[in-house]
Amino acid sequence: MSGTQDTQGLVRAAQALSRRPSLEELRERKDRTRRHLEPTGDVMTISMGPQHPSMHGVYRAVLDLDGEVILAVRPEIGNLHRGVEKLCEHRTYHQIIPLTDRLDYISGFAMNHGFCEAAEKLMGVEVPARGRYIRTMTHELCRISNHILWLGTSIMDLGTQTFFTICFRDREYVLDLFEMLTGARMTHSFARIGGVAKDLPDGFDHRCRKVIDFLPKRLAEYERIIKQNRIFLKRAKNVGIFTSEDCHAWRVTGPTLRAAGIARDLRKDEPYAAYPEVEFDVAVEYNADVYDRFLVRMKEMRESCKIIRQCLDKMPPGPFLAPDAAHSLPMKKNVLRDSAAMIQDFYQVFRGPQVPRGSVYRCVEAPKGEMGVYIRSEGGAKPARVRFSTPSFYHGQAVPALVEGEMVADMIAIFASVDVVLGDCDR
Amino acid sequence: MSDPVAQLIFLIIKAIVMPVLIILIVAFAIFFERKFAGFFAGRVGPTYLGPWGSLQSFGDIFKLISKEDLIPAKSDKPVFKLAPYIAFVPVFLVMAVIPFGPVGGEANLFGYRFDYVIASFDAGLVLFLAMGAMAVYGVVLGGWSSNSNYSLLGGLRAGAQMISYELAMGFSAAGVMLMAGSMSLIDIVDGQAGNFWDWYWIPQIVGGLVFFVASIAELNRTPFDLAEAEQELVAGHLTEYSGMRWGMFYFAEYVNLVVVSMIVSTLYLGGWRAPLEVLDFIPGPIWLFLKICFLIFVYMWVRWTIIRYRYNQLMSIGWKVLLPLSIANLLVTAVVISAVN
Numbered sequence: 001m002s003g004t005q006d007t008q009g010l011v012r013a014a015q016a017l018s019r020r021p022s023l024e025e026l027r028e029r030k031d032r033t034r035r036h037l038e039p040t041g042d043v044m045t046i047s048m049g050p051q052h053p054s055m056h057g058v059y060r061a062v063l064d065l066d067g068e069v070i071l072a073v074r075p076e077i078g079n080l081h082r083g084v085e086k087l088c089e090h091r092t093y094h095q096i097i098p099l100t101d102r103l104d105y106i107s108g109f110a111m112n113h114g115f116c117e118a119a120e121k122l123m124g125v126e127v128p129a130r131g132r133y134i135r136t137m138t139h140e141l142c143r144i145s146n147h148i149l150w151l152g153t154s155i156m157d158l159g160t161q162t163f164f165t166i167c168f169r170d171r172e173y174v175l176d177l178f179e180m181l182t183g184a185r186m187t188h189s190f191a192r193i194g195g196v197a198k199d200l201p202d203g204f205d206h207r208c209r210k211v212i213d214f215l216p217k218r219l220a221e222y223e224r225i226i227k228q229n230r231i232f233l234k235r236a237k238n239v240g241i242f243t244s245e246d247c248h249a250w251r252v253t254g255p256t257l258r259a260a261g262i263a264r265d266l267r268k269d270e271p272y273a274a275y276p277e278v279e280f281d282v283a284v285e286y287n288a289d290v291y292d293r294f295l296v297r298m299k300e301m302r303e304s305c306k307i308i309r310q311c312l313d314k315m316p317p318g319p320f321l322a323p324d325a326a327h328s329l330p331m332k333k334n335v336l337r338d339s340a341a342m343i344q345d346f347y348q349v350f351r352g353p354q355v356p357r358g359s360v361y362r363c364v365e366a367p368k369g370e371m372g373v374y375i376r377s378e379g380g381a382k383p384a385r386v387r388f389s390t391p392s393f394y395h396g397q398a399v400p401a402l403v404e405g406e407m408v409a410d411m412i413a414i415f416a417s418v419d420v421v422l423g424d425c426d427r
Numbered sequence: 428m429s430d431p432v433a434q435l436i437f438l439i440i441k442a443i444v445m446p447v448l449i450i451l452i453v454a455f456a457i458f459f460e461r462k463f464a465g466f467f468a469g470r471v472g473p474t475y476l477g478p479w480g481s482l483q484s485f486g487d488i489f490k491l492i493s494k495e496d497l498i499p500a501k502s503d504k505p506v507f508k509l510a511p512y513i514a515f516v517p518v519f520l521v522m523a524v525i526p527f528g529p530v531g532g533e534a535n536l537f538g539y540r541f542d543y544v545i546a547s548f549d550a551g552l553v554l555f556l557a558m559g560a561m562a563v564y565g566v567v568l569g570g571w572s573s574n575s576n577y578s579l580l581g582g583l584r585a586g587a588q589m590i591s592y593e594l595a596m597g598f599s600a601a602g603v604m605l606m607a608g609s610m611s612l613i614d615i616v617d618g619q620a621g622n623f624w625d626w627y628w629i630p631q632i633v634g635g636l637v638f639f640v641a642s643i644a645e646l647n648r649t650p651f652d653l654a655e656a657e658q659e660l661v662a663g664h665l666t667e668y669s670g671m672r673w674g675m676f677y678f679a680e681y682v683n684l685v686v687v688s689m690i691v692s693t694l695y696l697g698g699w700r701a702p703l704e705v706l707d708f709i710p711g712p713i714w715l716f717l718k719i720c721f722l723i724f725v726y727m728w729v730r731w732t733i734i735r736y737r738y739n740q741l742m743s744i745g746w747k748v749l750l751p752l753s754i755a756n757l758l759v760t761a762v763v764i765s766a767v768n
Binding site: 044045046052053054068155156157158159160161162164165166169226229231232234235407408409410412 | 464467468469470576577579580649650652653656657658659660661731732733734735736737738739740
């Protein structure tokens, strides 16, 4: 008797596992959860932002409301425009690196990394193994710090502040690692063309292992707090459904796309750095709502811990910067000892790398989504045109499609769930 | 000195001492709110002013008084100025009818009878509900007069929320009223004489929980703080207020917290009575104070732990869960009481 019950239980469990909604089902569900109101005469227009507690910077959304339901959204970006792409045209490739980590200042490593990958592809520079591993590791550390920050702020946007500070407490451990490694907590400018700026400091390995050993425990604690929280489920389940076809239409990438059931991850699909040499799973969920975006990011943080541990285990010896005098800076410690290195340093700092004509596009999986860099060179040390296609820009433009028909409170939750940083969006 | 004269003197003393005491409790409640918020979040909270940061609220008050009083140019100025008072005064009035010790009986102070209540009013419970409904006018008018869409939305939310939750609150309090056979808070406490298992929280557990949840909504605290939902409406009805006008809303909120804690402990936790009869030698006001402290802690605990509901979810909880529960509770109570008698 109990045997049949067990089998029934197993069957039910298997059904639950395979309950992946099809695209039609998701479309239908999306249609059901959005409120389709005919615009009446009584439309209240609210200007949300640029100064608003939960606009994650200076995003401005002009909302047309019918009661609490959003009829239309007109997003407005550009309040943080700094002309980074134009600035890049007047700087050598080395000087562009500090500009890039001010794009998405939450995950500076990834931005540096993306630009350097593109520049290296253009110049044909081979990064030594140690440099690749350090880059992979820092990239994943910054993914963790980005996702923890995202978690704290997005839960705060649902109305609790306690969780926010708890997340910041744990992000601090990762930031301490950054400080140890680069001296800076946010804008690191750590990657260099051909590798990274510095070798791992003494004791970094031990400290990093301690952090990644204890972070999964903290993640479990977070999940205990909110994963089964009834109010969180009510606020997040079936809210802001954005199917994979919507994602493709609006070029929404990263965790939002993976929460819609598409296992698209550049680390696997177009591997770079040391990603082909480490093992990890791509986090995928299938319901395409706010809750699944949360699940995807939680899973990604765990995978990141796994990748970092593998990088530390496999960390190869040798140089961390390419010995390529024409394109990369010398190792700083050699500059005052070795005349060749000193000449290289002068040459690279004053003249810059000599880059062939041509253009290149390279993208990396930044924590928020795909971060692409296009460089066109007409020879010389400065690029003729640099174009960043940063995830937040696309996520920011998809906001009307994401929130129309939802309620004001949901708009905040959805906007938080796609993870937009305005430095990244406005550039 | 004749007894009426003595009663008048007592009344004046009580009417002065009680509000002062409540204001002191409120000042420290604000401080503890911050301290607890800090502890829940793994921070330290205020530390600078006074020992352990305990004088923080007084610093706040001085800061608020010294701030510029900004009134939006296109606001409805008389209403804008009046709204904080409408929010502030009713919550203080409720205090008059809450007993904080034994009322009536023989002479207990210098040969005179000292009643531990400011006004022995027969319909104290109704006064509480009425004043709660009055106080929301402050919020709604403040939101309306600010000439800001955020404020307006906040005010409307507060109004709708109050209507939905006041009902559940009234029905669940009616259960207690039936048990005590009176609407006077003094009689309700007298009905709970004995040990803590004689209090109304056991027979009225459903009503008590409904009342508690509804009171969170009445207090505008998370998860029902939709009127001033910071992440959505900036600060709701408070968006355009600054300086001491804002301070009055804030202060009223905490006075309301203390008053509602007093009401909850009066209705369900035996008011000023000791949990065990052997502990009766400790005076009633101290027991009431301890119960208030406990309830305030619970309110803070809830506030700093959970997430806010969405507007339509709040409404459906109010109308589809709390109201039916409280009506069912009232019906069952009525049936059981008539069966027993």
